[in-house]
Amino acid sequence: MKSNDWLHGFRHSSPYINAHRGRTVVLTMPGDAIEHRNFINIIHDIALLSSLGVKLVVAFGGRPQIQSRLDDAGLESSFARGLRITPDNHLPMVMEAIxxxxxxxxxxxxxGLVNSPMHNARIRVSSGNYVTAKPVGVLDGIDFGYTGRVRRVDTRGIEQLLELGHIVLLPPMGYSPTGDAFNLSYEDVGSQVAAALQAEKLIVFIDDEGLLEEDGSLIRELSARQASERLNDNAVTGHDAALLKAACDACVKGVRRAHIISYVEDGALLEELFTRDGSGTLVSGDNYEQIRQARVEDIGGILELIQPLEEQGVLVRRSREMLETEIDRFVVAERDGTIVGCAALYHYPEEGSGELSCFAVDPSYRRAGRGDEILAMVEKLARGQGVHKLFVLTTQTEHWFRERGFVPTAVQDLPGPKLASYNTQRNSKVFYKPL
Structure with a gap:
């Protein structure tokens, strides 16, 4: 029998395609990735993203290529603080390799060969002096020579090219007003450019499937705060630490998501962007904002948030005592110490279903995607508890839920305990979503 797995996956990728169209994504590509046999597949995937309307910036590195060129010239390389020291006599070889x-x-x-995935792609690629650099200088008595750091990014110039549909290619080189060229780390270029452009995503390629725990298991997700804590505790070392720092810095400066994925695995880029679970490690933005399990000390904030909605009849009234006994069912969105959103999950294990309840978002944050992020958190928790169908009762927000995959169902389809407590006077409509 012919498998239709591709058809199912293609259809379910459409929400992600729509979400990424017109968005700016910055890719950081190490020189090792360029030499890997899977690189041609990454090129094909970049072409596909471009054809789907994603605005792409590619910051590439060249450490192995530079090392090879210096070795050929009989020049010895030196490193400090994870950076290559670039004396003036090394700079010509660095520039030649890059x-x-x-x-x-x-x-x-x-x-654009007829038998290749890039047939008729007609990609326009642009590069130039869009990164102004400054020298690293002398650190711990070591003169880093022509090794530099990003000083300024020409965001307007890059954005104009992206609007024209160009892929912007950024080498690990920066230039100064004095006419000097500096050797930069590609992680610094990618992170700083992503932040300057306020990019939707920063993609960081690595030779593993993502960041790994000590036991070798994949770290699926980290907040910027958690990433910073791991770096401070030296839980991540070596080049992985530089990559995680680049991802963390970009998120703190306004990039919503950074993804650390494999350049070895075929299709990792597409899987990360166009599937629910992704393929690598996600670092999420705003270390002063997080969606998390609720705690007892959040009850005051939850009550303040839901009280206006209770008075309007949107939510069923809940007492402080009820919240205290059910707080472990709640998740909250916290921003700078303030609760700006909440939701509860009630599990009905016999029916394999769960109820999304007490869903509220501060009016100031409703257009910023907080509701979607809270819903995603509840769905993740529900799947972890074995819930196959999530349902919600609503009197005034029907269309919001329908736009997010919920479909109407009869009151009689509610789980037995919920059906027995159904309030006919509220006459709430019932919607469910398969997970």
């Missing part, structure tokens, strides 16, 4: 990589990437993105 220039060759830029030309190679442009050639790969220009492919």
């Amino acid at each position: 220039g060759g990589l830029r030309a190679y990437l442009e050639s790969q993105l220009s492919m």
